Amino acid sequence: MLALQPFNAGAASAQDANPEPPTGPDPAQSEDDIDQIIVYGARLRGRIDSPQPPILELDEDDIAAYGAGSIAELIEALGPQVSSGRGRGGGFPVILVNGVRISNFRELRSYPPEAIERTEVFSEEVAQRFGYSADQRVVNIILKDNYSSQSVELEYGQPFDGGFSQQEVQGTYLRIDGPSRLNLNVEWDNSSLLTEGERGVIQADASIPDVATDPDPANFRSLVGDSSSVEATANWTTQLGETGNSISLNATYERNDSLRLQGLDTVELTDDTGESALRAFNVASPLAVDRQSNNYSAAASINAGVGDWQVTGTVDATITDSVNDTQLRLDTTSLVAAAAAGNLAIDADLGDFAEAGFDRSETNTYTVNALLTARGNPVYLPGGEMSVTAIAGYRANGIESTDTGNPGLITNLDRTRWQAGLNVGVPITSRDEDFGSALGDISLNFNAAVFEQSDFGTLFDWSAGVTWGVIEGLTLTATYINRDSSPSLSELGTAQIATPNVPVFDIANNETVLVTVITGGNPLLPAQSQSDWKFGINWQLPFIENSSLQIEYFDNHSDDVTQGFPVLTPAIEAAFPGRVERNAAGILTRLDERFVTFAEQDVERFQVGLNMSGQFAGGGETSGQSGPPGANSPSGRPSGPESGGPAARPGGGEGASEGRGEGGGRPGPEQMAQMREQFCTAEPDVVIARFDAALEAAANGEPAPLGPGGQPLAIPARMLERLTGEDGKIDPERFAALRERICSTDGAQMAGRPEGAGDGPPRGEGRPGGGDSQARGGNRGGGGGRGRGGRGFSPFGGGDGPPVGRWFANIQYTLELENTVLIAPNIPLLDLLDGDALSGGGQPRHSITWRSGAFYDGYGMLLFARYTGQSRINGSGLAGSTDLFFDDFATINIRTFVDLGQRDNLVAAIPFLKGSRIGFDIDNLFDSRQRVTDSSGATPLRYQPFLIDPRGRSFEIEFRKLF
Structure with missing residues (x-):
């Protein structure tokens, strides 16, 4: 008999309790019906049920x-x-x-x-x-489930070459009490000014002869702008009634200010014959760009179980106002008259002749997003539960911009969008359900959405995919996605801003010149059509412990692609001739970099990622974690004084409670003797029943039941957790292994073993990138909580024994197989991997990222590295033009930190350091910058090393304290 049973979505919620088992068979059932086996159980707390395993x-x-x-x-x-x-x-x-x-x-x-x-x-x-x-x-x-802390973090950083610095101060309050959460956060960031003069950058305005008394324009041009920001956030979440439903509210204010210098305004005056020239600087007013913005955000969400569905509603609203003041060049009308009258001297102060003023652009935007999702498993198929997600949403946003450089022109765009969608996951075969198990786990996924948009009409989004779990630990996926995408309102309607004195490399003339650059929106952009394939492999490597390999292939095709204006190559200038202005000598003077549309783009990419992790040092075997944290704890929550939960655990007794607090993580000799009596003098079924009763009591928030003779159960909470199976009850096999160890080992000897060596069997194989430690609760390495075992404690296990270290490594390699762009019909195809370009840096074919780290006894070190392959940009091949060559290069960043709270002698001398951590980081350890050369081997002025990366090797020191 095959019975289709509706899925109870309430059982999948984070706070759900175990369903009640049936009391007995239905008398109306036939004998054949009684032969069926029905397994009841709750989903694991907070975990995602997906056919794709975690990466x-x-x-x-x-x-x-x-x-x-x-x-x-x-x-x-x-x-x-x-x-x-x-x-x-x-x-x-x-x-x-x-x-x-x-x-x-x-x-x-x-x-x-x-x-x-x-x-x-x-x-x-x-x-x-x-x-x-x-x-x-x-x-x-x-x-x-239970956590509380107040933290303060201070950061200071600067390049080793000096010139500017960055500071950050952040204060955070957080309290988590089951489903209720309260968070307050205030943050201030500041960065000082760095000029080109402080890095010795050669200037590009060589067309005007230097005069000895002239100020250096490099001192009035920013490499790093002067900026500051402040942000305040409040977040609150609470449960609604006793149903497990919850509501969250969020509010944020953010203010950003920045100032950039664009050099000095210069004026060149000639007499009637054009043979002599007068030159002057406005030394009092360097050109500057001043930006300010205010951002106001508020959001809310509600989660509720409605029948067999988990329903989530979210709304998020943001209002932003920004002002951009760009100093204008001098009004030369009065200067020309003064020069004609012979009243203007070379290098005169022009402040008496003209007031340049500012060009102000103002942009105000608003966005409101509302989305309702309903997730459930309405039908049980032979291969498992069919998942369904239905969505309905509304979005409204608008932008209003004005620019004094275009008086009377007001851009005012508003957009509304309604959407509806459906996602269906259909299990076909399943090893767990023993249906087609010889084929592995096969599931299909279908997704469709429709958008009705006020300015672009009806847009569609649909996809189909298959997931095949070939064997345990090996999963293959294939997905096809077809999607319509409209340009954002910012791309359509951002105010036009003319910024003077921007250095641009003109590849056609092989020179760097200062030009006026126009940025902003383009109201003529069309909707984009996307058609993509993705194939993936996720393999948990059986020959390397705690490791996984991801291999992905992407094939993207797009029509009517919206892009920022690409790097100015001869091909791009020919495709967009109206965007480029040159003077009579062919020198570039003005460039319109507003958004543009390309006819087509095709990208093929191959990506490989490897994740590894493990433990080192310390004592004995590890306690591998296969189940989720919620399943490993009888109550699904941490405990101990550090975590904000009660100290007493299901094991009962004073000794048992110390496994999560300041005391030892294992039983002492006296408690060990009690454990031997309780484990070894009664039948296994009797002991298992006692422990199951302790688990049930803990889950219901009730006192732990007493053992034989009215004594508390002597088993520590951590040990009891490790005996717990995924059904929330004691696993007989794990219990048998632990019982054999306890009953065959001297109690004092057992109590002295390092944690993990004698307190239970491993909890299954480790996860890729995940850890094996069963530590729960407390303030860990990031905050310096004392945790277990005093000076000998490591956040990666260890208790009173030797510390246990933890390491991890991730490497990701990307190979670009194809990247071609068709600007417009009847224009040659651009091959970005073969010398054509859309950006100023070329398109490398190879890139690698490496991230690794190790932590031991409160000391941590992380190493982040990135390699970028070489690339080139082709010139026109005509006289005066050049090719650009971008060398491959690598950068290495190091992050170190010390948990001062674990240094007992230091804390004894300075109690304030309890719960504190200090960190020291170095970015770009070897001061590496990409080298760019032209066809002659020289570096163009626009690609000077400090223009590519003004920071170089830099350091940051941080101090963090948890209260």
Whole structure:
């Protein structure tokens, strides 16, 4: 008999309880019906149910190894591991919390990483199950149930060559109490000015002869602008009633100010014959660009179980106003009259003759996003549960811009968009369900969405994919995506800004000149059509412990592509002749860099990623973690004084509670004797029943039951967790292995073993990139909580024994197979991998990123490296033109940190250092910059090393304290 059963979405929620088992068979059933086996169970807390396995899993100890100060810093440190290789989105991943979508990343970006229990990273296809498009990877952050901290972080950085500095101050408050969360964060950032004169940059205005008394224009041109910003955020989440539903509210204000210098305005005057010249500088007013912006954001989300569906509603609104003041060049009318009258001397101060003033552009934007998603598993098929996600959404945004350089012209654009979509995942075969198991796990995924947009009509988005779990640990995926995409309102309507004195390399004349550059929107941009294939392999390597290999191939085709104006090559100038102005001598004077449209673009890309991790030093075997954190803990939450939860655990007794706090992580001799009595003097079934009762009591928030003779159960909480199977009950095989060890080993000897050597069997194979430690709760390496075992404690296990270190490594290689662009019909195809270009740096065929780190006994070091292959840009081949050659180069960044809170002698001398961490980072360790040369081997002025990278080798020191 095959019974189709509706799926209870409530069981999948983060806070769900185990379903009640049936009391017995239905008398109405036939004897044949009674032969069926039905398994009941709850989903694991916060985990994502997906046919695609995680690309990367990190437990709290892995996260501590990154030394990040916030979740935003952690996402940044993960880099390419959380970025899509499809090349369609902005690169930032979809963020979920406890398996549920949130209104905006602002909700938790300032959370300290110590609040995370586990993190999962999934491929782009999983994003569709949560109402997103398949151009972003998914990061699921599982938070601890109980956590509280206040933190202050101070940062200071500057290049080794000096010239400017950066400062940051951040204060964060966070409290997590089950489903309720409160977070307050204030941050201030500042960066001082760095000029070209401080780096000795050669200037490009060689057409005007130098005069000894002239000021150096390099001192009035910014390499790094003077900027500052302040941000304040408040986030609040609470449960609604006793149903497990929740609501979240978020509000953020952000202010940004920046000032850039564009050099000095110069005036060249000639007499009637044109044979003599008068030259003057406005030394009092260097050209400058001053920008200010205010950003106001608010968001809300609600999560609720509605029947068999998990429903999430989100709304996010943002208002931004920005002002851009660009100093104008001098009005030369009065200067010409003065020169004709002979009243103007060479190098005169022009302040008495003209007031240049400013050109002001103002841009105001608003955006409102509302989305409703309903996720459920309405039908049980032979291959498993069919997943369905339905979405409905509304988006409104607008932009209004004015520019005094175009008086009377007001750009006012508004857009509304309604959307509806459906994602369906259909399991075909399943090893778990024993249906077609010889074929492995095969599932299909279908996604369709329609958008009704006020300014572009009806747009469509659909995709189809297949996932094949060939064997355990080896998964193949194939996905086809077809999508319509409209230009953003910023691309259509941003105010036009004319910025003077911008250095541009003119490849046609092999020279760097200062020109006026026009930026802004283009209202004539059409909608884009995208057609993409993606094939992927995810393999958990059986011959390297805790490792996984990802291989991906992307084939993207686009029609009517919106792009920023490309690098000015002869081919681009021929395609957009109206965007370029030259004087009578052919010298470039003005360049319109507003957005443009290309007819077609084709990209093929091959990407390989390898993740590895492991432990070193310390004692004995590790406790590999196969289940999720919520399943390993009877209550699904951490404990101990550091985590904000109660000290007492299901094991009961004073000794058992010390496994999570300041005390030892293992039982002492007295407790060990009690354990031997309870384990070895009763039948195994009796002991298992007692432990199951302790687990159930902990899950219901009740006191732990007593053991024989009215004594508390002597088993420590951590040991009890390790005996727990994925069904939330004691696993008989694990119990038998532990019982044999305890009953065959001297109690004192057992109590003295390093943790993990005698307190239970490993909990399954380690995850790729994830850790094996079972540490829960407390403030870990990022914040310097004391945790377990005093001076000997390491966040990666160890208790009172030797510290256990943790290491990880990730390498990602990208090979560009094809990148061609058709600007317009009847124009030759551009091959970006063979000398044509859309950007000022060429298109390298090869790139590699390396990220690795190690943490031991409170000391951490991370190494980030990036290699970029060589490329070139072809000139016209005519006299005066040149080719550009971009050498390959590599940069190495080092991050180090020390958990001062683990240095007992230091904390004893300076108690303030408890809970503190100090870090020291070096970016671009070898001061590497890409070398660019022309056909003669010389470096064009526009590509001087300090113009490519003004920072070079730089350092940053940070101090962070958790209270």
